Amino acid sequence: MFYNLSDKELEALKIIRNSLVHQGRIPSVRELMIGLNYKSPRSSAVLLKSLEEKEILRKKMDGSYQIVDFEIPEDYGSRAQTVKIPLLGSVACGIPIFADENIEAEVSISVEMIKKGCKYFLLRAEGDSMDKAGINNGDLLLIKQQQDAENGDRILALIDDEATVKEYNKSNGMVILKPKSNNKIHQPIILTDNFRIQGVVENVIKL
Amino acid sequence: MFYNLSDKELEALKIIRNSLVHQGRIPSVRELMIGLNYKSPRSSAVLLKSLEEKEILRKKMDGSYQIVDFEIPEDYGSRAQTVKIPLLGSVACGIPIFADENIEAEVSISVEMIKKGCKYFLLRAEGDSMDKAGINNGDLLLIKQQQDAENGDRILALIDDEATVKEYNKSNGMVILKPKSNNKIHQPIILTDNFRIQGVVENVIKL
DNA sequence: TGTAGAGTGTATATTTATGTATGTTTTATA
DNA sequence: TATAAAACATACATAAATATACACTCTACA
Numbered sequence: 178m179f180y181n182l183s184d185k186e187l188e189a190l191k192i193i194r195n196s197l198v199h200q201g202r203i204p205s206v207r208e209l210m211i212g213l214n215y216k217s218p219r220s221s222a223v224l225l226k227s228l229e230e231k232e233i234l235r236k237k238m239d240g241s242y243q244i245v246d247f248e249i250p251e252d253y254g255s256r257a258q259t260v261k262i263p264l265l266g267s268v269a270c271g272i273p274i275f276a277d278e279n280i281e282a283e284v285s286i287s288v289e290m291i292k293k294g295c296k297y298f299l300l301r302a303e304g305d306s307m308d309k310a311g312i313n314n315g316d317l318l319l320i321k322q323q324q325d326a327e328n329g330d331r332i333l334a335l336i337d338d339e340a341t342v343k344e345y346n347k348s349n350g351m352v353i354l355k356p357k358s359n360n361k362i363h364q365p366i367i368l369t370d371n372f373r374i375q376g377v378v379e380n381v382i383k384l
Numbered sequence: 385m386f387y388n389l390s391d392k393e394l395e396a397l398k399i400i401r402n403s404l405v406h407q408g409r410i411p412s413v414r415e416l417m418i419g420l421n422y423k424s425p426r427s428s429a430v431l432l433k434s435l436e437e438k439e440i441l442r443k444k445m446d447g448s449y450q451i452v453d454f455e456i457p458e459d460y461g462s463r464a465q466t467v468k469i470p471l472l473g474s475v476a477c478g479i480p481i482f483a484d485e486n487i488e489a490e491v492s493i494s495v496e497m498i499k500k501g502c503k504y505f506l507l508r509a510e511g512d513s514m515d516k517a518g519i520n521n522g523d524l525l526l527i528k529q530q531q532d533a534e535n536g537d538r539i540l541a542l543i544d545d546e547a548t549v550k551e552y553n554k555s556n557g558m559v560i561l562k563p564k565s566n567n568k569i570h571q572p573i574i575l576t577d578n579f580r581i582q583g584v585v586e587n588v589i590k591l
Numbered sequence: 592t593g594t595a596g597a598g599t600g601t602a603t604a605t606t607t608a609t610g611t612a613t614g615t616t617t618t619a620t621a
Numbered sequence: 622t623a624t625a626a627a628a629c630a631t632a633c634a635t636a637a638a639t640a641t642a643c644a645c646t647c648t649a650c651a
Contacts, residue, residue, distance in 0.1 A: 191544050205599065206599075207598080207600095215638070216639060216640080217639045217640065219602085219603095219638075219640090220638055222600070257544070259544055259573060264571070283571065284573075285571070285574070286574045287574065287575040287576050289578065381556075383555055383556060383558075384560065384562075384572065412608075412609065413611085414609075414610095423628075423629060424630065426611085426628075426630090427629075429611070430628090447610090
């Protein structure tokens with residue numbers, strides 16, 4: 178699959194993969210140019226051309242490129258593929274969740290943990306309100322960006338300008354966010370359903 | 385071994401070795417020309433040719449040169465018994481790790497550093513993500529080929545077709561590769577446990 | 592409705608770095 | 622001094638990367 182690719186071609190593929198995860202599309206000739214530190218769109222266009230000739234990319238009807246196979250190679254284990262997921266710092270209300278000011282770092286995550294076409298981000302867990310659910314202070318939460326959730330999901334919500342992870346429960350037009358640990362400090366939060374879910378916790382990474 | 389080499393040839397070898405360790409490639413005819421204070425590319429080209437005839441250099445399939453015999457400086461002239469360990473260059477996707485295309489040189493290493501019956505190879509350290517662990521840019525890493533590791537070992541993994549050395553940590557069905565220095569540039573890499581370790585760093589050779 | 596601007600893929604010609612080839616000059620030494 | 626080896630100055634062909642321009646599609650906005 179990825180045989181006989183030059184270093185530059187592999188680097189281009191890496192950038193394309195990341196662009197697919199975060200922007201949902203193949204980068205433009207000029208975006209790729211910047212990513213590869215080229216100075217002319219020609220250089221990256223030639224690279225795309227050669228990837229097309231090697232049948233890694235394909236041209237669609239409208240002229241735009243499409244990646245032929247974004248699947249994991251069989252010998253994945255020895256050849257881990259990753260995408261970069263932004264690690265968000267403080268998520269304040271009103272600020273778009275992907276605003277550059279919020280991005281603390283970029284963390285490489287195996288593509289095996291990522292669903293194609295979905296947007297993800299990482300958040301550092303603070304406090305211990307979820308420790309019964311296996312989330313401890315300092316853990317990294319891999320969160321899939323979405324607006325809906327199933328009952329029982331651990332969701333990220335913005336409550337009073339704070340990023341909060343709680344268990345989602347909806348019934349009778351009311352939404353109850355339960356902390357997993359049931360003590361006096363962490364009481365459930367009861368809201369109407371006119372609030373926005375930011376995402377669902379897909380994985381908890383203990384560092 | 386190097387007895388029938390002229391002074392100029394020895395000097396050229398020194399420059400080639402240096403370039404191999406630090407730039408990861410045989411210098412171009414003109415780079416070697418400058419290094420040897422020649423004024424014409426012909427002069428260094430002739431020198432490369434004669435090193436090839438004396439079988440110190442060898443042409444690979446792709447036409448680029450490869451150094452056949454490479455002793456690390458400490459061993460120069462010593463009577464210590466040595467074995468030849470391959471120095472791997474870029475580890476491209478799809479190519480088995482010991483394929484000829486990957487081998488940049490054969491380096492003589494003292495047998496005292498080698499356990500019998502184990503397979504070893506050398507890798508040039510790039511970047512400084514491991515500098516807190518005593519690995520600096522340009523060091524040669526002596527790596528024992530094995531698939532398993534203990535938490536805390538410095539392992540070699542192929543991440544996005546790049547050879548990466550990081551501290552190994554496995555927990556909860558996830559594998560976390562930590563850089564020793566913890567800053568915004570060097571973040572951990574998070575993988576599923578479905579990936580293969582290439583080897584464990586046994587020694588760091590500083591040149 | 593029309594226009595300006597940004598972003599797109601592509602085309603043309605140029606620059607740069609490479610290995611090699613052609614002779615010529617210098618240097619060492621027999 | 623004669624001669625062979627070494628180093629020289631150039632030139633050529635190729636590949637990669639460059640600068641720049643062109644034509645097309647959007648979208649925003651007056």
